[in-house]
Amino acid sequence: MYPALSDPTARSIATLLEWYAASGVDIALEEEAIDRLVAPPVAAPVLAPAEIPGQSAPAANSPSIAAPQIAAPDGGEASRAAREIARTAPTLEALRAALEAFDGCSLKLTAKSLVFANGNPAGRVMFVGEAPGREEDLQGLPFVGRSGQLLDRMLASIGLTRDDVYIANVVPWRPPGNRTPTPEETALCRPFIERQIELADPDFLICLGGASAKELLGTTEGILRLRGQWHDFETGRRRIRAMATLHPAYLLRQPLQKRLVWRDLLTLRAALDETGA
Template sequence: MEPMTASHADTDARADLMSYLDFHVEAGVDAALDERPHDRFAEAEAAAQAPAPRAEPAPPREPLPREPLPREPLPQRDPAPGEDAPLEFRRELPSRDPPPREPPRTYGNAAGAKPGEAADDARARAAQMTTLAELEALLRGFEGCGLRFTAKNLVFADGNPQARVMFVGEAPGADEDRIGKPFMGRSGQLLDRMMAAIGLDRSSAYISNVVPWRPPGNRNPTPQEISICRPFVERQIELADPDILVCLGAPATQTLTGTKDGILKARGRFYPYRLGDGREIRALATLHPAYLLRQPVQKRLAWRDFRMLKAALDGSAAGR
């Protein structure tokens, strides 16, 4: 057995540190505040109960002399033959100019943009994309959403972009973030079974999410993150051009249809969805597979919605 060298020990230590960092990212930690935990509530209570310190009178200060003290010149040494004259060293006073300001944070190509401006920048850039491949390449280089820096992979889409039906969820989970495709975990397996029940699979459906990056710890995307990512998924729907759009869960339904209703009230209904060129398609709201895994009794409602989807697809096919 070979003895462990210093390089092997450094490699193992680095791997341990990366595993430790991945554990915290998976748990949703996206900022390090201090080296040790603090009980902020106890500190605030202790500060409120502590008596105010008594101000001690300052001792009288003696006036400073107005005239500068005389300074004796330093002894000078004559240079030896062949030696250069000594250099004069002067003391540089600190500059009174203000320190340089840090450059503003950028969202995409908009320097110093606020979240609203970042969404406008995202919409302008998404509108310039003419193919799904161009849109995916744009998202891979887009830096306007902070989720890009905490996620492992961009989760753009899966399935057939030429399909007649497009499913849109909320955001990727841990499995999707690791693989780089939407609906790859348990909820994806359930979605596959739900599609198979009406004769669909991933070769006859197109699947995506409103937010293409996983939020840390599987938390819900913030309204600012959704507003920045929304122009991209809207352009993705326009380029895929499906006959029917299926919104999986409340966040996708509310983002794409504009309704404020909860998903149990909104599900089972078709909403008009207007594309960028003015055409309208139908958007069906239904329950998210992840919700069905937590509430199996609600699968009966999702089955009703998928039967509506099947009838709508058969009807639109007959009308062609």
């Protein structure tokens, strides 16, 4: 039972909000769901009154009343804009600024923060997940919640810290309620993460989870079969060695699978050692 609010004082309201937060309620919703991918309804046109016998018709040069024109969002136009903006960003700082100004993705409307990156952009290893969660949205940094704490321990197990790696997500805004990003949202954000990888130019790219691997490695193979194998990621400048592994959030639900990720981490460590890390 939630706290009673018969006396709506500031303290009772704060108590209710604390109860909501403890229960996992972290976003306000309306009574009816809003599909932000659907174009808003176009207002009905205002018609001129019908000509009535005995009344003079409006003069030919009198101003007419036109129906308001509301441009429907064009997914194709937004995709073209995203590709052009990403392509022309000369630095990571410019790419971040471009994402801050980009209004083509509806996820920006419900997210608190742009979650661009964390760690060292000059690091030899770049990790890419799918999308930020609640804690990441609040702090504006990727992998800072429970999954991020596990990722830190994963890095430490092979002698790395966040100062040694660069971390980002395919989608830089948190989907409402931590839902899975739609294929349209992911496709719209893909040019930005591809450019981010190109500008960071790591030696090794690690896809955290099946969603990230699907987008960046262009495969439909399941993550359990895909993980642990080296692939090539083309940036347009050079080929980067890429590997998929299990997402830390999955490991929190399936801790026995940590043994698989340990093998993947040892493979990464060996590659770093072989190339002079």
